[in-house]
Amino acid sequence: MSVAKLLNWTLAQLNIGANDDYCWAAVSGDASFRHYYRLESNGRSYIVVSAPPEKEKNHEFVAIADGLRASGVLTPEIIAVDYQQGFILQQDLGDQLLLPLLNEGNVDGWYAQAMDSMLRLSQSALSDLPVYGVSLLSNEFALFAEWFVSRELDYTLSAKESALLASLNDILVASAQQQPQVVVHRDYHARNIMIVGKQLGVIDFQDAVLGPVSYDLVSLLKDCYVRWPREQVVAWVEQYRLSYQALTGQSFDTGQWLRWFDLMGLQRHIKVLGIFCRLWLRDGKEAYLVDLPRVIAYVEEVAGLYPELESFSKWFSETILPLAEQQPWFQRS
Incomplete structure (x- = not known):
């Protein structure tokens, strides 16, 4: 160029x-x-x-x-x-990203505003968007085995382990498809949200799809670049459920909504482990490695919450986590 x-x-x-x-x-x-x-x-x-x-x-x-x-x-x-x-x-929307301004004292207000914008985005009248269906979700999930497990950790999966991951993918895809399908930004986090006067601007939206209602919520509330206490995240998830219900007239069980959110988060963070390693190994972008421990912590958290994830949780903690801990980028926050 x-x-x-x-x-x-x-x-x-x-x-x-x-x-x-x-x-x-x-x-x-x-x-x-x-x-x-x-x-x-x-x-x-x-x-x-x-x-x-x-x-x-x-x-x-x-x-x-x-x-x-x-x-x-x-x-x-x-x-x-x-x-x-x-x-x-x-x-020009300026230079002020949301991420560096977030702190415990103001995050509730900023996230309330970001969720309002997300709600409008989800109901946008966009046509001809790709569908975030079985094929795309499964292809993303496969990045974990290829780029994180195999290439970064230098670990070869056995047939049994591959079957375990395939079973997990089936669970996550099924959960994603159960949800209302809306316009999804697909990377709606605090590095892609800008403060413009008293408004929030959104950037990096070219990969938008028609997909699960919880996806952008996960991207925001379980941001790969900043982490908040579980209790606070759950409260925000419920806040968004109520707002979505009020807007659409639909009704959703609190427990089901949270399960959708958690499993969607597991899918996203498993994918991100692969993407961040691909950015490093293929594209030479080392800066993303520092965020891998946070993403791993998200995976561990959700994997330990639901009985159907027990086998994966055990394998991840006993097999994958020790290999990750040997990497120079690993450091618990």
Whole structure:
């Protein structure tokens, strides 16, 4: 990607001459292949994205951004797009992520606001979204065995162990499919939520799907980058159940809702163990390793809560955990 070409394209979209005053600077990126830049001119600021079309879902990003905004979710306004080159010019929502501002004194308020936005997102009128069904859920689950167990821990699963994981996947998929299917951001956590004035903005939504109602709730409340006490999380889960019921007119048992949430969390965190290791081993992104112990703790917590998970819990604690503890990145928080 030519930065000069991206800059010239941006200046042309905004009718800024080469000799006009402007400021152009790189902005820190994320786990994708996208590169971000900020252009400031005449008191206004813009974000410019270079997203290789062969790697990134640019059409989806633009369509979903427009759809979410129409549903009352604050997302960056798309100003111009060149799909062939993978260039996107969009509104600048600023730099303030939610994550670094969270503390015990303010998290209830921020999460209440984030869950309100999530509720609107879940009911967005988006069409043609992929379905978060058996195939996608199972493919994600398989990342755990390939990238975390085999490649990172250098452990070879036996046929019996593979069967144990297949059985667990069946349990988790069945639970996911029992739930109301809504619009799911798929990575709705405090690094993808921005504070814009008194509002919360949402970014990184191009992988949205139609999927289980508890998925985004897990992403937020059992964030891979910050952890809160179980009792507090359960209270938030119940708060969202009541809000969802009030909005939709549907009714759900408290215990069933919490079980859906917990099993969805187990699916997500098992997947994330594989994804974070893939980011390290394939893409050289070492920063995600420091978060693996937190994700492991989430897996341990839920695996010990439900009788149907007992076999997996025993195997994970006796076989996988000792191998993880030998890794240089392992450190209990």
